[in-house]
Amino acid sequence: MRTLKFLLEKEYKQIFRDTIILRMILAMPLIQLLVMPLAADFEIKNVNIAIVDHDRSPYSQELVSKIRSSGYFVLTDFGSSYRNSFEQLESDEADLILEIPQDFERNLVRENQQSLLIAVNAINGTKATVGGSYLGSIIQDFNGDIKADWITPQGLNQTPLIDINNLNWFNPFLNYQFFMVPGILVLLVTMIGAYMCALNIVKEKEVGTIEQINVTPIKKHHFILGKLIPFWTIGIFVFSLGFFLIARLVYDLVPAGSILTLYAFLSLFLVAILGVGLLVSTYSTSQQQAMSLSFFFMMIFILMSGLFTPIESMPEWAKVFAYANPVTYFIEVMRMIVMKGSGFKDIQNHFLIMTGFALLFNTWAIINYKKTS
Amino acid sequence: MTDEVVISTHQLTKRFGDFVAADQITFDVYKGEIFGFLGANGAGKTTAMRMLCGLSTPSSGEATIAGFDVYKETEKIKKNIGYMSQKFSLYEDLTVLENIRFFGGIYGLSDRQIKEKSEALINQLGLASHGHKLVGSLPLGWKQKLAFSVAIFHDPKIVFLDEPTGGVDPVTRRQFWDLIYAASDEGITVFVTTHYMDEAEYCNRISMMVDGKIKALDAPITLKQQFNTTSMDDVFFELARGAQRGD
Structure with a gap:
């Protein structure tokens, strides 16, 4: 001792x-x-997005502003040439490209369906996946709004009514x-x-x-x-x-x-x-x-x-x-x-x-x- | 110097693979003797010394140090010896007094003993005003003298010194040897390796190691007569020139 x-x-x-x-x-x-x-911090913010809008309709404008106001995206390019946007993707200035086709609004209204193209720069895997899914859910949300606009006045409600409420145990505010x-x-x-x-x-x-x-x-x-x-x-x-x-x-x-x-x-x-x-x-x-x-x-x-x-x-x-x-x-x-x-x-x-x-x-x-x- | 044997080895051998670093070493050292352990670089001096200190287990042969067996009783040996290595091994980031206190303490000295003895020691070394200085800030010669004094602070039966005066000036070396004589007068056996032939002359007896074997062992004066020369340098040269090993 x-x-x-x-x-x-x-x-x-x-x-x-x-x-x-x-x-x-x-x-x-x-x-x-x-x-x-x-x-x-694993929360992904500041995903760089280039948007190619071939439609330039009120709907496409609405979608773009919805994306911009989400707080997760930074608009690096807004134009009507996919090639330009793709160059940005290649030079790493953009992480995602969203291409809105011509007749976006017309098809939505008339045929009630329309597809969009999301091109992802997957070099930074996490950012790309997370950014892509954010964008997906914003479009989903947008989709819901449109449907509600069109269908509700006619008295038929085809929007799913299931609403999911999350309750986060042990870390209620998801404080990272x-x-x-x-x-x-x-x-x-x-x-x-x-x-x-x-x-x-x-x-x-x-x-x-x-x-x-x-x-x-x-x-x-x-x-x-x-x-x-x-x-x-x-x-x-x-x-x-x-x-x-x-x-x-x-x-x-x-x-x-x-x-x-x-x-x-x-x-x-x-x-x-x-x-x-x-x-x-x-x-x-x-x-x-x-x-x-x-x-x-x-x-x-x-x-x-x-x-x-x-x-x-x-x-x-x-x-x-x-x-x-x-x-x-x-x-x-x-x-x-x-x-x-x-x-x-x-x-x-x-x-x-x-x-x-x-x-x-x-x-x-x-x-x-x-x-x- | 008495007839009491404190170090006794018989055909002590250390092998590292095929290499025989120390080859069947046999000798006795008596109480209070200053025993010089000489040899060229690589002759096996340090290996032999490490076995005697219980730092290294021999491959074969026998040895007792202060009456204890080098195989089975190394811990008892360690209580009874002091050791000063080639490398300066006091703590440079502790003060002079803290170093003395630490090494005194782990050899089981009481606080009072430590206090009294360390005061006497720093006075004797002329370090009284430097007791609270970090050891790292002292000149090499003082460090060496301090290291020696710490090695014999717990009054061991034997002190092993591995090239203790490497790199110090002749005056300091002389002072260092005064300390060795004083220790020997108190009955402490001094086992010292050196490369300085003037230091070899200060020893009561010396042994010469060549290629792991002891080639000669006697008082310096007898060896000089035996080789018919007047200087230890020549004796060393005569014995060591046949060596196969070196740096």
Whole structure:
């Protein structure tokens, strides 16, 4: 125990003396939480549209103004030449082309049907699909208006009367930030665990001080605890800073569930992810190696965690990776507790799995950490 | 110097694959002795020393350090030795006193012992006014002396020094050796590797390693007589020129 006291004393002194690390600890949660949820937004706005109107009738005008007033589209070209508009599509100025054919109004009135052409620039897949479906629903809506105009006076109502009302549970206003902020908090503590801890240990290897430690009677587990505890506390601190300061004050995010349960899970998660950092450090001899290795794992952990893309829509083989990833479980737990108000009972499986991860990574790292070669 | 053996090796060998870094090394070192461990670059000195410190497990052979077995009792060995590596290995981002406190603490010294001993130590080294300076800001010579003092701070039975005076000026080297003599007078056995032949002369006995084997082992004066020369340089040259390995 006394050994551990001296190790911790030394570690904290070194961390607080390193101004770059200190700044990172303070600035990282602030910047990431302020910038990312606002910028990395999946709502698609500003879809560039070029409209080719061969009809120039009141109806076609009405459709165009409906599209423009929807707020999702920016009109980049309005003309009567498909070729011109297509050039815009080719040069990436336009994402979509809507072609309104000649006799649009006449056919609508007379034959009660008319087809439109939507050409989509599918290079940016998300923008194209989402923009296309927005446009589709606007036209649908327009269609409904027309039918109502024409048919109602005659007393016949052929417009479907089923009206769908959505009720959004847990995030009633579909606030995208409520969804992202908890996820980014997870990202933050993952970074601290996987990077800072690994780099710190490898630095001792690089400088040669670890050799000095290895000739002392310090026990392996003391040394490792001496490294884990400081970064564990930093992780808790950074999380709290982001959670209570930014998430609450800036995004008005008040957790629906128990904060105690959340912190219990956070503590466990940190042990697991610090284990990853430790493991990385036992396999690297230089800070560069540790960086590259951590970066590799971080990318997989983050992209396969369901933070940005739902795991349910991943292919089967990818789901295996997603569920072999500790970050996935913490993001799930965060969203469950913060947004749904889930209690311990709902996430006990997550606790069990995370305990497994913590044991696996740390045991592996301890076995692989050698005082003697 | 007494007859009490503190380091004893018998046919100690370390192989890395086909390469035999240390080949059947056999020697004894006595309590309070200053034992010079010489050899050209790549001769296997550091490998041998790492085995004796418990940093590296031997491939075969036997050795006891301070009475403890190098295979089974490495943790007990570590309590009884001090070690100063080629690479400077105090924490540069801690102060002089913090370094002393840390290493004293992990060897199990009490807070009072640490306090009293560190004051005495910085006074002795002439660092009294620099106790709160970061070690990284000290000149190399002071760092080396400090590193040595920290290595023997917990009063080990043996201290291992791996090329401790590399890169320091002759005056500082002389001062460094004064510290070594003082430690030896207190009964600490000093096991030192060096490339400086004047330093070899300061040792009670030296061993010469060539290609992983010990080629000669005796007092410097005896070796000079044996090779019929007046300088250790010549002795070294005579022994090392047959070497197959090098940089």
